[in-house]
Amino acid sequence: MKHRKILIVEDEKITALDLELTLVDLGYIVVGSAANGENAIEMAQQLKPDLVLMDIHLNTPMLGTEAARIIVEKQQLPVVFLTAYTDNRSLDAASNCLPYGYLVKPFEKREVDATIRIAFARYDADIEIRLSEQRLRLALDAAHMSVWEWQSPSTLNTTNTAQLVAVDPPGVISQPLDMLLEHIHPEDRIAVQQDVENSAHFSRIIRMRKSQQSEYRRVELFANLFLWSDNNCRVVGVAQDVDDRYKADEKLRQASAVFNCTSEGIVITDGGRKIISVNPAFEEITGYELSEVKGLDPDDFLHARRHSDQFYPRLHDEGKNFWSGEIGCSTKSGHRFPAWEHVCSVYDEVGHLTNYVFTFSDISELRRAEKNLARMAYLDALTGLGNRVHMERVLEDAMERRDDSRSSVAVLYMDLDGFKVVNDTLGHSEGDRLLQILAQRFQDSVREGDIVTRIGGDEFVIVVQDIESEVGLRKMAQKLLRAVQAPIELNRETVEVSVSIGVAISKPSIKDFDELLRAADTALFEAKHQGKNRICFYDFVLAMESGERLRIERHLKQALNNHELTVEYQPLIDIDNQRVRGAEALCRWYHPELGMIPPDRFIPIAEQSDMIINIGAWVLQESCRAIRGWLDAGIKDVSVAVNVSVRQLCDTSFCNIVAAALKKYDLDVSSLELEITESALQSNDRVRNQLDQLRTLGVRLAIDDFGTGYSSLSRLKHLPIDRVKIDRSFVKDLPNDESDIEICRAILALCKVLDMQVTAEGVENEAQLNMLRDMGCGCIQGYYFSRSLVYERFIEWAKAYNKIA
Structure with missing residues (x-):
């Protein structure tokens, strides 16, 4: 008890000095002496004494009781008052500060020692109580629990009082049941009220909220009914917040339903990739039952191409913990099918790998549909040739390969002369027939690797790859001219048409396929301008004219x-x-x-x-x-x-x-x-x-x-x-x-x-x-x-x- 630090607050210097000598003689350490309340508050914060001896009436605007209240609130230090006053007003003011002692001047040495000893004993006991309460609060917070005590309703079923435990009434204020019910969800109130009235102890999960402004949360309510010695009934219970657990359980139930009902196959393995569970869809897709594959690695029977040994460590190292992609799979009967698979690694709380989850679906129908759509997307429905999309893709790929192989690519842009007359005079069906016949003639007039496309109306584009010489290209164009000029037998009569052809060859100055196509279009425009039924190659002069047209178009806007x-x-x-x-x-x-x-x-x-x-x-x-x-x-x-x-x-x-x-x-x-x-x-x-x-x-x-x-x-x-x-x-x-x-x-x-x-x-x-x-x-x-x-x-x-x- 000795050697504890004490702060003296006394405005009379002689009294303060006498008190300091007395405390030192008793074995206490005096850390300081303050003559007013303001200094006392500051010194208490800086010196951190174990106790403050405070005079109530100081010759300053701030009374000792006011300074004591501030010190107790901020520092939680025990305060013992020293005063010559014992009037009710002084005592009431001192009581409001919850002091640990009250000494009346003049005082004796033994009286001071006894008062301080008692103050420290009470203070140490209070600290223990506060620590105990703090530990209880922490435990309740950790368990998401709160303690409730309610007065039982007057309508309590007295037939069950034999089951009640008789105890002395606690020294706390009880809460009426009606106040508790206000916090419970209206749909759960009747059940709780019936439990209280009919059971000596009960538990139930209900929806409760702390205030009118907060949201309802799931709470598990445990309660017992007690009969105090004064024959009054009380209900004491514990309410544990289980909302997060309830939602987690709900998610588990949903996950279980998804696991069993989804159309995707699901495989769960341990950390060593040994199967521990599969869902019904897995059995339906592959034909394997769980008993046949349990303990096996999916690579041993399911995957047509094994995941490499480096795949799984990389899945972990890259930090994504999952992989998605297409992979070939096999059924029990040996049938191969394309599957879209998702592999996910699962870790515990400390980061240890515990499981792999594989999900996969058969995408055979999707791949077949994609092939049909691709064929429809890239083909001209009338002629069976490639369409504009196909032409652009082929031309773009050819231009990229040209950069690697240094070979040349050419485009022949063709437009029929007089086709509109046939369409207007003989009808669209005959015009369509004409286009089909010419499409076949174009196919027959080019090399096997050349691509013939119809890009719209009566316009055709031929992509010629790996050009050997301009002479050969010119011969091909002339062959196309002759092929078109030959009479064409339609259903109603024989017609003759011609074609204008613009030719462009890739050069270093032409950077991409769009420029090459525009160059061929420019050459076609010139062929039409010169009188049609002819071939025109894109050259420097045309390039200059094309540049001039672009310049005019830009300024014309x-x-x-x-x-x-x-x-x-x-x-x-x-x-x-x-x-x-x-x-x-x-x-x-x-x-x-x-x-x-x-x-x-x-x-x-x-x-x-x-x-x-x-x-x-x-x-x-x-x-x-x-x-x-x-x-x-x-x-x-x-x-x-x-x-x-x-x-x-x-x-x-x-x-x-x-x-x-x-x-x-x-x-x-x-x-x-x-x-x-x-x-x-x-x-x-x-x-x-x-x-x-x-x-x-x-x-x-x-x-x-x-x-x-x-x-x-x-x-x-x-x-x-x-x-x-x-x-x-x-x-x-x-x-x-x-x-x-x-x-x-x-x-x-x-x-x-x-x-x-x-x-x-x-x-x-x-x-x-x-x-x-x-x-x-x-x-x-x-x-x-x-x-x-x-x-x-x-x-x-x-x-x-x-x-x-």
């Missing part, structure tokens, strides 16, 4: 936004009246860096994309605005001819765009004439429907460049056309070329019979003008009168020509 496009107007002259009857709207592109780009360079590029739709709509708006300006300037009875592309005619909103433009500028429909190329009239039924709608709207229609297409003159009577424009190619050699003279006369004669107006393009001299006038052509267009003019210049020119003031 911003041309509208940057106001680089403009519309110019070439006058149309009525010969009979010698007046301007209107103009043809011509789109021009003035690029700030590339200069003036001719329409024949950028219009075809625009038509290959959707840009032509936006450009065409803009030209239409500008043309209608120009008509309104000319009318307001006094130029009457004029109209504008606007060229329309196939893509615009295929746009279902085109008629609405035309109507909106006329309405916006308050124009009569006779003010607008739409020019369609002869090839556009042969495109499809959608174009024909659009023309009918435009005709219903009242807009006049004209065939531009008539005579350059494939249609015959007799087709004119079936088309909703108001005007025919004779192409400049038939005008430029007038009046010296007899053939052109006869062609122009035939067109004019037919149009007169069909009540159609005629415009002749490209008139550049008086001789041409006189001959066309003599033939009866009423409208002329060409440089003889004027080049294309901007809007303002056209007003000046037209006023002067029509002699308008």
Whole structure:
């Protein structure tokens, strides 16, 4: 008991010194002396004494009782008060601090020693109680348990009191049963209440929550009924939180159901890969029963290819603890089947390998379905050739092998000439038959290792690998040309078609298969441009032209936004009246860096994309605005001819765009004439429907460049056309070329019979003008009168020509 450290808190120095001498004489260690409460709190925290002797009334704002309360709360130190006051107020204030002694001044040495000894004995006993309570709390927390004591209800069944244990009532406050029931799930309350009323001891798993805000958890309730000596009944019980265990058991039940009911085979082995359990699906898939395979390694009978001895250690070392993949398996009867297997290693709490779990499923049907889908995905259904997907895959693989073997790869891009005519005149079934026959001819014309594919419509691509020379490739292309040119016997008649072929050979400058395919497409475009039924190889010149087209296409996307496009107007002259009857709207592109780009360079590029739709709509708006300006300037009875592309005619909103433009500028429909190329009239039924709608709207229609297409003159009577424009190619050699003279006369004669107006393009001299006038052509267009003019210049020119003031 001696040598314990004591802190003195006393504001009278003589008293503090006398007390210190007394404590030292008694064998205690005085660690310090404080004259006020603030210093006492600080010194108690720093010096950590075993006991504090505290004067209640200190000559400072903080009383000793207040300082003692803080020290007890923060340091849990025993405090003994030293005071000269014994009034009730002082005693009440001291009692609230739970002191371990109370000495009244003056005090004797033996009285001080006795009080301190008793204080230390009580304090040591309290420490033991707190440690015991702490150990009990830790044990209950570890077991997820809590102790309950309830007053039994007044309706307790007294017939069971003989079973109760008689004990002295505890010195605690009991909780009524009703309060306990409030924490129990409503569906479990009746059962608990019946247990309490009818059983001396019971156990039950219920759902309980700690408060109204918390969630219900599974709790196992153990309880006994006790009869105190005062004949009052009490229920004392233990509630153990078993929610995690309950959920774990539920998962085990679910896992057991999955193990027994799943369609996948499951094998469980020990750490040495010896089978200890299999599920029913394993027996059904393999034909083996557990008794036949127990103790065996799955590699001994199941796997057609053994997992290597290095596989299992690697499974552990890589840290994933599982592996999935396809593996061949064997049934008891020896049948082989593909299986998708998952191997998982299981470890105990200390990281020791305990088991392997194998799950596998028979994927034979899946593999068969995949093969069928692959065949469907890569084959053209009509011809049996490979499709575009197959072509791209083969070409990509060939280009990769080229990098390794330094061999060359070639692409022959083929497009049939005149196939649409066969389709339109003989029907789609005959067109399909034609494609099937040509597909077989292509197959017969190439080497065994060359791949023939149909990528859509009447387009075919041949991938030629390991090219020996360009000469051999050219011979193959010529053989293909001859194969197509041979007459083809269809069901209804014999037809003849031709093919255009673009050829590209892989070079260091062509990095991937996309570039090679684009190069062949560029060569095909050139073959078509040169007159069809021919072969064109991709070379430096074509590469330059292709680069220029890409550059134009890139800049064209911003041309509208940057106001680089403009519309110019070439006058149309009525010969009979010698007046301007209107103009043809011509789109021009003035690029700030590339200069003036001719329409024949950028219009075809625009038509290959959707840009032509936006450009065409803009030209239409500008043309209608120009008509309104000319009318307001006094130029009457004029109209504008606007060229329309196939893509615009295929746009279902085109008629609405035309109507909106006329309405916006308050124009009569006779003010607008739409020019369609002869090839556009042969495109499809959608174009024909659009023309009918435009005709219903009242807009006049004209065939531009008539005579350059494939249609015959007799087709004119079936088309909703108001005007025919004779192409400049038939005008430029007038009046010296007899053939052109006869062609122009035939067109004019037919149009007169069909009540159609005629415009002749490209008139550049008086001789041409006189001959066309003599033939009866009423409208002329060409440089003889004027080049294309901007809007303002056209007003000046037209006023002067029509002699308008």
